[in-house]
Amino acid sequence: MHAEEKMTLEKWPASPERQTLEAKNKFVGFWLFLGGETVLFASLFATYIALKDSVPKSDMALAKDLFEIPLAFAMTMILLTSSLTSVYAMYHMKNFEFKKMQLWLGITVILGLAFLGLEIYEFNHYVHEFEHTFTSSAFGSAFYTLVGFHGGHVAFGLGWIIALIIRNSKRGLNLYNAPKYYTASLYWHFIDVVWVFIFTVVYLVGMVG
Amino acid sequence: MSTMAQKKGFGAVLWEYLTTVDHKKIAHLYLIAGGFFFIVGGIEALIIRIQLLKPNNDFVSAGLFNEVITMHGTTMIFLAAMPLLLGFMNAVMPLQIGARDVAFPFLNSLGFWLFFFGGVFLNLSWFMGGAPNAGWTSYASLSIAQEGHGIDFYALGLQISGFGTLMGGINFLVTIINMRAPGMTYMRMPLFSWTTFVASAMILFAFPPLTVALFLMTFDRMFGANFFDAAMGGNTIIWEHFFWIFGHPEVYILILPAFGIFSEIFAIFSRKRLFGYSSMVFATVLIAFLGFMVWAHHMFTTGLGPVANAIFSVSTMAIAVPTGIKIFNWLFTMWGGSIKLTTPMLWAIAFIPSFIMGGVTGVMLGSASQDFQYHDTYFVIAHFHYVIVGGVVFALFAGAHLWWPKMFGQMLNETLGKITFVLFFVGFHMTFFIQHFLGLWGMPRRIFTFLPGQGLETGNFISSIGAFLMGAGTIVFLLNVVITAVKNEKVGNDPWGDGRTIEWGIPSPPPFYNFKQLPLVRGIDTYWIEKMEGRKELVPAEPLGDIHMPNNSFIPFMISLGLFIAAFGAMHHGDQGNTWGLPVLIAGLVITFGSMLTRSLKDDHGYHIHKEELIDDEDKGVRA
Numbered sequence: 001m002h003a004e005e006k007m008t009l010e011k012w013p014a015s016p017e018r019q020t021l022e023a024k025n026k027f028v029g030f031w032l033f034l035g036g037e038t039v040l041f042a043s044l045f046a047t048y049i050a051l052k053d054s055v056p057k058s059d060m061a062l063a064k065d066l067f068e069i070p071l072a073f074a075m076t077m078i079l080l081t082s083s084l085t086s087v088y089a090m091y092h093m094k095n096f097e098f099k100k101m102q103l104w105l106g107i108t109v110i111l112g113l114a115f116l117g118l119e120i121y122e123f124n125h126y127v128h129e130f131e132h133t134f135t136s137s138a139f140g141s142a143f144y145t146l147v148g149f150h151g152g153h154v155a156f157g158l159g160w161i162i163a164l165i166i167r168n169s170k171r172g173l174n175l176y177n178a179p180k181y182y183t184a185s186l187y188w189h190f191i192d193v194v195w196v197f198i199f200t201v202v203y204l205v206g207m208v209g
Numbered sequence: 210m211s212t213m214a215q216k217k218g219f220g221a222v223l224w225e226y227l228t229t230v231d232h233k234k235i236a237h238l239y240l241i242a243g244g245f246f247f248i249v250g251g252i253e254a255l256i257i258r259i260q261l262l263k264p265n266n267d268f269v270s271a272g273l274f275n276e277v278i279t280m281h282g283t284t285m286i287f288l289a290a291m292p293l294l295l296g297f298m299n300a301v302m303p304l305q306i307g308a309r310d311v312a313f314p315f316l317n318s319l320g321f322w323l324f325f326f327g328g329v330f331l332n333l334s335w336f337m338g339g340a341p342n343a344g345w346t347s348y349a350s351l352s353i354a355q356e357g358h359g360i361d362f363y364a365l366g367l368q369i370s371g372f373g374t375l376m377g378g379i380n381f382l383v384t385i386i387n388m389r390a391p392g393m394t395y396m397r398m399p400l401f402s403w404t405t406f407v408a409s410a411m412i413l414f415a416f417p418p419l420t421v422a423l424f425l426m427t428f429d430r431m432f433g434a435n436f437f438d439a440a441m442g443g444n445t446i447i448w449e450h451f452f453w454i455f456g457h458p459e460v461y462i463l464i465l466p467a468f469g470i471f472s473e474i475f476a477i478f479s480r481k482r483l484f485g486y487s488s489m490v491f492a493t494v495l496i497a498f499l500g501f502m503v504w505a506h507h508m509f510t511t512g513l514g515p516v517a518n519a520i521f522s523v524s525t526m527a528i529a530v531p532t533g534i535k536i537f538n539w540l541f542t543m544w545g546g547s548i549k550l551t552t553p554m555l556w557a558i559a560f561i562p563s564f565i566m567g568g569v570t571g572v573m574l575g576s577a578s579q580d581f582q583y584h585d586t587y588f589v590i591a592h593f594h595y596v597i598v599g600g601v602v603f604a605l606f607a608g609a610h611l612w613w614p615k616m617f618g619q620m621l622n623e624t625l626g627k628i629t630f631v632l633f634f635v636g637f638h639m640t641f642f643i644q645h646f647l648g649l650w651g652m653p654r655r656i657f658t659f660l661p662g663q664g665l666e667t668g669n670f671i672s673s674i675g676a677f678l679m680g681a682g683t684i685v686f687l688l689n690v691v692i693t694a695v696k697n698e699k700v701g702n703d704p705w706g707d708g709r710t711i712e713w714g715i716p717s718p719p720p721f722y723n724f725k726q727l728p729l730v731r732g733i734d735t736y737w738i739e740k741m742e743g744r745k746e747l748v749p750a751e752p753l754g755d756i757h758m759p760n761n762s763f764i765p766f767m768i769s770l771g772l773f774i775a776a777f778g779a780m781h782h783g784d785q786g787n788t789w790g791l792p793v794l795i796a797g798l799v800i801t802f803g804s805m806l807t808r809s810l811k812d813d814h815g816y817h818i819h820k821e822e823l824i825d826d827e828d829k830g831v832r833a
Binding site for chain 2: 003004021024025028029032033035036037039040043044047050051054055056134135137138139140141142145159160163164167176180
């Protein structure tokens with residue numbers, strides 16, 4: 001089965017993301033890459049935990065002064081929902097429903113953009129209300145690096161999914177682009193999982209002191 | 210592509226190598242670039258030894274000495290040993306498991322160019338205001354305070370080249386998981402492929418902490434962050450932890466493939482199956498596993514407390530057990546074998562006592578209470594050169610002689626090979642054996658000179674003479690390469706006559722598609738089995754058919770170039786009155802991400818070699 005072959009619903013296999021050798025390699029390789037990314041974020045979490053509330057002057061803002069539940073909760077729900085919509089997209093991909101897949105990916109992108117917007121608002125808020133900046137203390141450096149790396153991943157993932165939506169809008173699904181969609185959605189889930197840990201370690205733990 | 214044998218102009222060859230995605234050509238690139246950096250690092254080593262030849266020497270200044278020792282260590286580990294091993298992995302591993310290429314040929318090329326540009330960036334520091342000078346470990350308390358851009362070159366150069374290594378690791382893992390030939394089960398894989406597999410897994414989990422550490426360093430030095438600045442609430446020990454969480458697995462990433470090379474050599478030239486194959490595999494995995502839980506033995510004197518020191522002492526000493534299993538297996542492989550003392554075999558036999566000495570001093574250093582005495586003395590220098598030179602560099606020379614005919618189709622001269630060995634072996638022990646005692650007599654590491662009358666003159670003098678013998682050995686090797694290339698005598702599939710694994714069953718060098726038909730694997734040492742049953746070739750596992758091949762691409766070069774440019778911007782944007790730094794940083798990143806986007810948007814289906822062309826090749830004498 002050639003990757004670039006024109007597809008119909010009858011010919012569409014059960015696991016379109018793993019039909020060619022290239023696709024199988026991509027599938028395994030991407031999981032391994034996510035393993036490496038896990039270690040990367042683990043290192044950033046360790047740095048954050050080591051430097052949490054570590055500030056040079058006693059009047060500077062600490063975690064318990066900065067974080068508020070409503071905003072962090074809203075961001076969490078938006079990102080979790082975007083993970084769900086990307087699952088819908090993959091469901092439609094498996095059923096060879098190209099239009100619906102594109103639609104759900106579009107919704108995923110909108111949710112991702114909303115998340116990024118809130119994050120920018122949040123950072124802006126900390127900088128202007130609390131003078132909590134990247135350079136103000138080791139705590140600030142560690143906070144913006146951990147959460148910023150995650151935000152950078154979200155931005156990269158958005159660029160990736162948008163590129164896929166536009167590139168394939170005219171030609172539909174085939175065995176060449178199905179694995180591309182699939183790995184992008186895996187990446188999106190991974191970002192979501194990392195956020196769950198950020199929500200717990202940074203925001204929830206931060207609020208209790 | 211099937212006109213490889215035709216003569217091509219220099220421009221065409223250059224373009225071919227800039228765009229190649231063929232694992233064998235990428236191996237050539239790794240060997241050339243790694244070999245170049247090996248020579249650069251070697252010259253730096255000689256400068257160190259000339260400076261320490263006699264007391265109160267002024268061959269180089271104290272400041273320059275710091276730059277030379279930093280760059281010697283950094284170059285040898287990241288830019289010589291790693292890429293040379295990656296070169297052998299690229300050249301040999303796909304052949305050994307019966308694959309036509311690696312899983313991601315494009316990423317393979319990207320990995321090389323990232324390493325290359327990172328290495329060039331790091332070494333440009335010599336001409337652009339001074340090299341890094343805080344030691345290869347670049348401890349943060351020292352390195353964040355260094356003036357100039359030396360440390361910036363270190364942080365950014367290693368970052369770029371580290372990305373490349375990480376990609377290489379993922380690539381080899383997927384290749385081995387997905388692309389083994391029919392019948393090639395995990396427990397039939399040659400040991401070099403096994404060690405490549407395990408080392409790649411270690412790369413995957415050890416490099417991200419280095420990435421993070423280098424980012425933190427970059428942010429601290431160039432973007433005003435405060436991770437390591439105690440006055441701002443930072444903590445310099447974080448760097449030490451991350452550096453060694455990466456750094457200790459790194460030494461096993463280097464030594465495991467070296468073990469793999471020696472395992473192949475002992476079996477080939479003892480003309481016996483490797484003794485205790487499954488225990489070898491088990492020991493390899495166990496070393497990798499333990500290798501991740503010993504990093505704090507580099508930090509015994511940091512003050513982590515007696516409990517932490519005790520735990521890391523015990524885990525460190527535990528590594529001696531699987532290593533011992535390996536040593537005995539190699540000895541038993543030779544036991545009763547019909548041994549041929551070829552050049553690779555000489556290196557392999559010399560490796561055993563040399564490496565054991567490094568291992569024994571390793572156990573001594575692993576004892577926390579003793580380590581307080583040895584810490585930061587020449588004893589440590591002697592220890593890690595015994596394991597890295599006596600293990601890894603010996604393996605690089607051995608592997609070069611063993612696989613040279615497979616990679617280039619010509620045998621290196623055996624006489625010159627043995628001269629290389631004798632010079633290097635004698636020089637190595639002369640240089641480093643005495644350094645154990647220099648350390649015990651109280652010579653600290655990283656000092657640029659010493660005073661007369663303290664009993665250090667003779668030891669340092671002997672050590673320096675030994676270094677020149679190693680240099681002479683390397684020159685003989687280079688001479689051998691040139692002479693061999695000029696003579697250009699072609700060899701057949703199995704030039705040593707005793708090849709056991711798949712790579713010896715195909716032409717030297719192999720055709721660009723490696724296997725016309727994928728081989729059928731019926732046990733350990735596939736080719737040996739076929740030879741014992743009277744066949745001259747591998748048994749095919751599939752009928753002759755079309756072969757799918759990837760297209761060449763210039764994009765990996767562009768992605769890497771973009772990061773190279775961005776690094777200059779990042780480094781200078783904080784300089785007094787600098788206006789071009791930030792635009793250059795952004796422009797570089799635009800090139801990188803733009804190239805990635807191009808790769809994503811442009812379909813690249815590769816091409817097919819048709820059955821008829823393969824049959825034509827056979828008529829012309831290219832057999833596979």
